[in-house]
Amino acid sequence: MIDGLAVGHHTADGEGWLTGTTVVLSADGATGGVDVRGGAPGTRETDLLDPRALVEQVDAVVLCGGSAYGLAAADGVMAALAADGRGFPVGPNAGEVVPIVPAAVIFDLGRGGVFAHRPTAEFGARAYESAKKALAGTGRNRRVSDPAIGCVGAGTGALAGGLKGGFGYAEAAVTLGDDTPVARVGVALVLNAAGSGVDPASGRLWSDRAGALDSPDTVGRVALSAARGRAGRPFNTTIGTVLTDLSLTKAQAGKLAAIAHDGLARAVRPAHGMTDGDTFFALSSGRRPQPSDPPAAVGLLNRLLEITADLVVDACFAALTAAQTRGGLHCYRELAGLE
Amino acid sequence: MIDGLAVGHHTADGEGWLTGTTVVLSADGATGGVDVRGGAPGTRETDLLDPRALVEQVDAVVLCGGSAYGLAAADGVMAALAADGRGFPVGPNAGEVVPIVPAAVIFDLGRGGVFAHRPTAEFGARAYESAKKALAGTGRNRRVSDPAIGCVGAGTGALAGGLKGGFGYAEAAVTLGDDTPVARVGVALVLNAAGSGVDPASGRLWSDRAGALDSPDTVGRVALSAARGRAGRPFNTTIGTVLTDLSLTKAQAGKLAAIAHDGLARAVRPAHGMTDGDTFFALSSGRRPQPSDPPAAVGLLNRLLEITADLVVDACFAALTAAQTRGGLHCYRELAGLE
Numbered sequence: 322m323i324d325g326l327a328v329g330h331h332t333a334d335g336e337g338w339l340t341g342t343t344v345v346l347s348a349d350g351a352t353g354g355v356d357v358r359g360g361a362p363g364t365r366e367t368d369l370l371d372p373r374a375l376v377e378q379v380d381a382v383v384l385c386g387g388s389a390y391g392l393a394a395a396d397g398v399m400a401a402l403a404a405d406g407r408g409f410p411v412g413p414n415a416g417e418v419v420p421i422v423p424a425a426v427i428f429d430l431g432r433g434g435v436f437a438h439r440p441t442a443e444f445g446a447r448a449y450e451s452a453k454k455a456l457a458g459t460g461r462n463r464r465v466s467d468p469a470i471g472c473v474g475a476g477t478g479a480l481a482g483g484l485k486g487g488f489g490y491a492e493a494a495v496t497l498g499d500d501t502p503v504a505r506v507g508v509a510l511v512l513n514a515a516g517s518g519v520d521p522a523s524g525r526l527w528s529d530r531a532g533a534l535d536s537p538d539t540v541g542r543v544a545l546s547a548a549r550g551r552a553g554r555p556f557n558t559t560i561g562t563v564l565t566d567l568s569l570t571k572a573q574a575g576k577l578a579a580i581a582h583d584g585l586a587r588a589v590r591p592a593h594g595m596t597d598g599d600t601f602f603a604l605s606s607g608r609r610p611q612p613s614d615p616p617a618a619v620g621l622l623n624r625l626l627e628i629t630a631d632l633v634v635d636a637c638f639a640a641l642t643a644a645q646t647r648g649g650l651h652c653y654r655e656l657a658g659l660e
Numbered sequence: 661m662i663d664g665l666a667v668g669h670h671t672a673d674g675e676g677w678l679t680g681t682t683v684v685l686s687a688d689g690a691t692g693g694v695d696v697r698g699g700a701p702g703t704r705e706t707d708l709l710d711p712r713a714l715v716e717q718v719d720a721v722v723l724c725g726g727s728a729y730g731l732a733a734a735d736g737v738m739a740a741l742a743a744d745g746r747g748f749p750v751g752p753n754a755g756e757v758v759p760i761v762p763a764a765v766i767f768d769l770g771r772g773g774v775f776a777h778r779p780t781a782e783f784g785a786r787a788y789e790s791a792k793k794a795l796a797g798t799g800r801n802r803r804v805s806d807p808a809i810g811c812v813g814a815g816t817g818a819l820a821g822g823l824k825g826g827f828g829y830a831e832a833a834v835t836l837g838d839d840t841p842v843a844r845v846g847v848a849l850v851l852n853a854a855g856s857g858v859d860p861a862s863g864r865l866w867s868d869r870a871g872a873l874d875s876p877d878t879v880g881r882v883a884l885s886a887a888r889g890r891a892g893r894p895f896n897t898t899i900g901t902v903l904t905d906l907s908l909t910k911a912q913a914g915k916l917a918a919i920a921h922d923g924l925a926r927a928v929r930p931a932h933g934m935t936d937g938d939t940f941f942a943l944s945s946g947r948r949p950q951p952s953d954p955p956a957a958v959g960l961l962n963r964l965l966e967i968t969a970d971l972v973v974d975a976c977f978a979a980l981t982a983a984q985t986r987g988g989l990h991c992y993r994e995l996a997g998l999e
Contacts, residue, residue, distance in 0.1 A: 417769070
């Protein structure tokens with residue numbers, strides 16, 4: 322996990338439920354940006370991430386199921402942060418704060434069986450507690466754990482092109498020319514796309530950059546093609562957050578969020594349609610300084626952007642391969658004959 | 661009131677409370693736009709109002725106190741609309757809808773005495789019921805009433821440059837060259853500005869376009885100047901909604917929202933600062949067609965824009981002159997010696 326940040330999930334899976342909430346929590350504030358590139362976004366507090374706007378520190382980002390109803394989860398995260406005394410100070414007394422909690426949602430209504438089973442403020446509070454617990458585990462020489470992936474948190478009810486989607490995470494070092502690691506970057510996302518992650522010609526995942534999985538046989542390819550054909554109503558949305566410890570300006574965080582969409586374009590085809598609300602946030606904990614030499618700083622930023630786009634692909638791969646079959650929603654591994 | 665739209669308030673005034681919520685409700689969907697021009701916005705579902713995004717019909721706009729906490733009021737409006745079967749259809753069964761409810765908030769925390777007294781989902785539901793009741797009153801030959809103004813709804817805790825602010829409303833006909841009224845436009849806003857509505861040289865309101873009020877005497881001018889000097893912590897935000905029955909595209913609704921900020925710039929000085937989250941929505945009920953002749957349509961749109969900017973000034977005037985003193989928050993009429 323990236324220094325200064327943690328991820329927490331709350332999952333509701335079973336008894337008519339198939340949805341959840343994921344919170345990306347900063348230890349002590351993070352610089353934030355956002356880029357909305359889908360046609361049907363559901364968002365909250367994105368306007369204040371405009372680089373021209375006042376707020377410089379984000380407390381947490383909420384990723385959530387439940388379509389626009391799920392924006393209520395951010396209420397619970399705000400209340401929990403305020404109870405912990407965290408937020409933008411707006412008064413002279415302790416606790417007079419307004420937590421800064423941008424949020425985006427995916428469409429997963431009814432996938433557990435009951436249309437009205439969707440995240441509430443309580444979901445946000447629970448995912449926050451999980452992220453807070455992960456952060457509290459960080460003492461000297463202790464790293465925060467990477468988040469669970471698959472059918473968890475906001476990825477619980479996710480679908481992607483007729484296959485089970487989910488939550489994915491990938492992380493890497495950002496190195497300078499001499500391979501010295503100078504920062505780290507991670508991508509946490511919920512893959513819930515109208516488009517497919519599967520190359521129809523080969524049945525392989527577009528996101529399998531490393532050739533990690535065998536090609537499916539004919540039976541697998543037919544099953545994957547049939548699943549694609551059964552893709553249901555076209556309401557979707559892939560959402561995520563790029564996490565880095567490299568110090569960024571607010572505008573640079575916006576650029577980092579924007580580049581994430583390049584990775585989505587590679588991993589899922591088509592992406593960014595009218596019924597996808599594809600939205601990426603970026604959070605910088607600022608624990609690592611940028612190089613003071615301007616050309617070196619630009620070089621490092623370019624490297625960060627390049628790696629981030631690749632990590633989005635890797636996080637999509639993680640989501641699709643960690644996903645598990647739920648009811649009639651089949652996962653890639655099952656249909657491709659890989660398990 | 662504009663045909664096809666209604667306004668409802670819920671007000672919490674007293675016993676440590678001074679805040680509220682206002683809902684602008686469409687009878688059967690309205691085309692929506694938004695323009696955020698302040699430095700500290702608190703918003704929800706603004707991204708889907710981008711003209712490139714999918715959703716073409718807004719169910720309601722929520723204006724709310726409580727800073728970002730107040731965004732919870734939209735949860736209550738969404739739930740109430742869904743209970744009434746209203747929203748974007750996302751499933752095959754009745755009631756499987758996602759209501760489209762953009763929202764913006766003002767900062768009014770602690771103005772009633774208790775910091776934690778801020779709007780909840782319940783506030784949204786109550787303001788929605790009030791707007792719905794107003795709409796239900798529309799039968800044949802019956803017009804929906806104009807909304808109450810002053811210390812009501814989201815204007816309950818509003819301040820403007822050290823004076824009591826509030827909710828204001830103004831409405832006018834949009835006429836073509838021969839003075840034929842071809843549409844109507846209204847402005848509903850919550851004036852809660854860091855800047856002042858008072859010309860310091862004369863003590864008169866910048867928004868008194870018609871010269872309706874006498875100039876304050878020396879005593880009044882001194883009192884107004886002192887109030888300006890006592891203006892508290894710089895967290896504010898003016899929010900509002902332009903309402904029209906003229907059929908507009910989504911992009912045109914965005915333009916209409918943008919022009920509203922011109923009126924704010926005239927009525928309040930300074931406006932649009934870093935601690936104002938100034939945001940305007942626009943809603944078109946589409947009950948009146950645009951002229952089919954392109955030059956006539958452009959002429960009508962230009963006239964609509966010009967009138968809208970003026971109506972924002974008039975709505976600021978209505979807010980400032982209907983405002984009443986609450987505790988140590990004095991109204992213009994009192995200090996100017998006009999009551």
